[in-house]
Amino acid sequence: MEGYVHGLEWTTKELFTYPNEFIYWSIQIVMYPLMTGLVAGAFVLSSLYHVFGQKDLKDMAKFSLVFSFALLIAAPMPLLLHLQHPLRGTEVFFTPHFTSAISAFGIVFFTYSMIVASEIWFVYRKFFVEQALELKDKEGILNKIKGCIYRILTLGAYDISEEALKKDEKAIKILAGVGIPVACFLHGYAGFIFGSVKANALWMTPLMPVIFIMSAIVSGIALCMLTYILIMEWKKFRIKTSKKPWELTVEDVKGAELELIRKTSKYLVGFMIAAITLELLDLVFRGYTAVKSWDILRSVIYGKDFVNIFILQYGLGNLLPFVLLLLPKASIRRMVIALVLVLFGVFMMRWNVVIGGQAFSLTFSGYMHYHIPIIPHNIETFKEGLMGALVVGVMPFVLFWAFNKIVPSLKYK
Amino acid sequence: MKFTRRDFLKTALSGTIASVLPLGGLRILKPGEVRAEIEKTNVRWGFLVDTYKCVGCGFCVKACKLENEVPYDAPVTRTWIERYVILKDGRVFADTPMGGRDGFVSLKVRETEIKPADIAKAFFVPKLCNQCEKPPCVQVCPVGATYQRADGVVLVDRSWCIGCGYCIMACPYGVRFFHPVYRTAEKCTFCIHRLVKGMKTACVQACPFGARQVGNLKDLNDPITKVILNERVAVLKDEYGTKPQVYYLGLDKNVR
CATH class of the missing domain: 1.20.1270 (Substrate Binding Domain Of Dnak; Chain:A; Domain 2)
Structure with a gap:
């Protein structure tokens, strides 16, 4: 047989099915709503401190904000891994076809990323400035690189007076507040992707987005x-x-x-x-x-x-x-x-x-x-099997570790 | 006057908004839309299947696979034939081994041996893309790689499909699959490359019994249009609101 029939390796059929039917959406599509749900949950938790002033969550707020960003960057990974042409994935951003639920992904995802990224920037602005000034005259190539990174991260705003920091606080509060509904939307629309498929008798229900949001909040809080x-x-x-x-x-x-x-x-x-x-x-x-x-x-x-x-x-x-x-x-x-x-x-x-x-x-x-492929023997069984799912599951922690080098979120006094 | 960074950002932002907003009122037409607007096509391709005539020989599936370069031994296919066997006790057996490519030569339906004496009725139903008037596959494509021509035929742009599989999920008829070689969404095209040259589709040409016919539904003198208008025809799964354009003569209620 010429070529590779997608789905043939992990699908078994029973009784009467159409010839072209296979399990086309596998473990990666299970991982995707799971990840976006966790993003939403982590962000909501950080907002509890910034918006609702839960003082006891102060240390947690920084952690969950940075962790939420790591989760967010990892969230499109399962989608990308599941594409037959991953290199064309950017088309969703550049030529969105707006009657499709998936095309909204670019807009929602970037809006949300911008909110989280700018909130992190406001939270860490003082730290960036301090680091940039401290590392300015230090010797050593590593310090030079680090200093350069922090100088870029300040975006030229070196004012860390009392007044300026107050303004930062206000910005953080607004961003955290706006972020909550956007986080819920990010996830509710993942439910819409499934709920609107009229050909699928199990998926098609208007309750699907609401069910997805509820379980997302559950998983996020947990x-x-x-x-x-x-x-x-x-x-x-x-x-x-x-x-x-x-x-x-x-x-x-x-x-x-x-x-x-x-x-x-x-x-x-x-x-x-x-x-x-x-x-x-x-x-x-x-x-x-x-x-x-x-x-x-x-x-x-x-x-x-x-x-x-x-x-x-x-x-x-x-x-x-x-x-x-x-x-x-x-x-x-x-x-x-x-x-x-x-x-x-x-x-x-x-x-x-x-x-x-x-x-x-x-x-x-x-x-x-x-039949979920456990041990991969080609790229497809890797991507759509246990290993691919594990890579996606581990990714946020790796990203968090990397981010934490630049924006330390686990340091206590 | 001091021009601060804040001033610069403010001016740049308002300038951008001011220049973009009026453009929002205009609509950029796609080349296809412009062409359709100019030509106002008087062609709508449709299909007629006479299930009484089909004997399940599989020539249409063979012809389709060869014509459209779908790997011959892959279990996926753009068109296929289903066999239905209804027993006297009411039980329904159905199968489509390799899409019916090699014909139906055994009395076995999957694992069950059917006794000819038990059969109340048995028939074959060829299937292909319904080229729906309201195609859900086109609706859900996130990048616009699949589109409907003015003559109703739905096509996939292999150079643009990202392979997300949403269209495969959205089709109630299961006609879509990933092409084993190109790895993009694949479907029956009504052999549009042949139709535009005045030829018949590969499956229609290969059918020895005239069970398959293709024609222009906007032409009242077209043989298939006449049949659809005058005879009692049915379509598959009209409950999905897709308005399928493949019409069947002699469709049984047991057909899925």
């Missing part, structure tokens, strides 16, 4: 709580090992940590209820109206994908963490377990939408199964 716990644990560890007597004791930090996690988990539970309610409403409605596609959908939802949907997504990813979060006498360890499960649940939700939506044929009388 990831931020998790990282917050990790940072606080690190802090406790630092206090314990510090030779100098610290201002705070381990107990102080622990108390504050648990208090904040308890408070935040209330929001988490709230959004989880909203997300599950919408999903169940969708399911009940489909079953009750039972249009033409329901026979095949039912066999997928209650049959083929039962374990994925009801055991892994609803059971392990929703119900169990729900109980863990609501049980009295919360402990950090239990919270960590619950949060990891919530994140897993959101991943499974994306999986069940993207892969589940392609599990049945357009004939409504056949099925397709996706």
Whole structure:
């Protein structure tokens, strides 16, 4: 056979399907909404401090802002990896075809990037100026390069008077405020991409964008709580090992940590209820109206994908963490377990939408199964397999590490 | 007068807005739109399939693959034939092995051996792109690489397609796939390169029984237009609102 039939390697067909049907959208399209959801969540968390003045989140705000930027830069990666012609990816920005939901990506993505980038600039402006001045007369090639980077980053604005910094604060507040709806839009429109495909019986519902936003907020809050716990644990560890007597004791930090996690988990539970309610409403409605596609959908939802949907997504990813979060006498360890499960649940939700939506044929009388390629033997099985997904998953952390060299977001006094 | 950076930015911004805003009121026509406006085409290509005449020989699929350079042994194809076997007990069996390229020579439908005595009715249904009046594939293409000609035929620009697969997802008929060699979205073109030269499509020419016909729906004297106007014809999956332009004679309710 000449050429490479996309999808043939990881799709098995059952019963009657059209010849051209394969799992065309695979693991990378599962990763994409997961990543944008996390971007939105991380940004919302940083905004809690800048807009709503949650003082206890001050250290977290810087971290989550820079982390959100790292996530944001990594978010288009799964889309790019999934393209058959990745080098033509820029066409989406330069020749957008506006009747397509995907074409909005360029505008929404860049608007959002500009907001986050400029917010980071305002937050770190003072630091940039200080570094630029400090490194000006230092010897050594590394210092010269660093100094040059910081001089460029100041954009020529060297005024760090009290008055100027006040203006910065105001700008940060406005940007953080505007960023929240834009972050939600970035994710809601990812839901629209799926919800508007009328050919796909599982995807087509106006609830899809709302369901996506709700689960995005759930995953975002969960990831931020998790990282917050990790940072606080690190802090406790630092206090314990510090030779100098610290201002705070381990107990102080622990108390504050648990208090904040308890408070935040209330929001988490709230959004989880909203997300599950919408999903169940969708399911009940489909079953009750039972249009033409329901026979095949039912066999997928209650049959083929039962374990994925009801055991892994609803059971392990929703119900169990729900109980863990609501049980009295919360402990950090239990919270960590619950949060990891919530994140897993959101991943499974994306999986069940993207892969589940392609599990049945357009004939409504056949099925397709996706066998995720584990060990790649060519570029396609790498891109659309476990390895590609891992690369995408690790990317934000690598980017964050790199960004952190320039804009240190984890330094404490 | 001191011209500060702030002043410069302000002036530059307002200047840009002032020059761009009036342009917003104008619309830039694409070359195709200009041509369509001038010529006001009187051609709308349509297709007629007479399912009573189809015997499932697979010549059309073979001809299509060769004419349009779709790798012969790849399981993807621009056109295909489906076989439907309805038993006396009401069970429906359907298959399309290799798109029906090699004909249907076995009584086996996938794994099931069908006894001729059990069959109530059996027939073949050729499928191809419906060249919809409202094509969802064109609607969802993020870069405009797929487009509809004034004569209704939907094409893909292989030099511009990014290979996102959104059009493949959007088509309710499953006619689109990635070309194994070019790796861009691929679909039936009604052999437009032949039609514009006054020839028939490869599948129509290859069909020994006249089950497939192509014609101009705007020409009332065209044989297929006459049939569509005078006979009882049906289209596939009209519930999607795509207004398909491939008409079928003798379409059964079991056809998917």
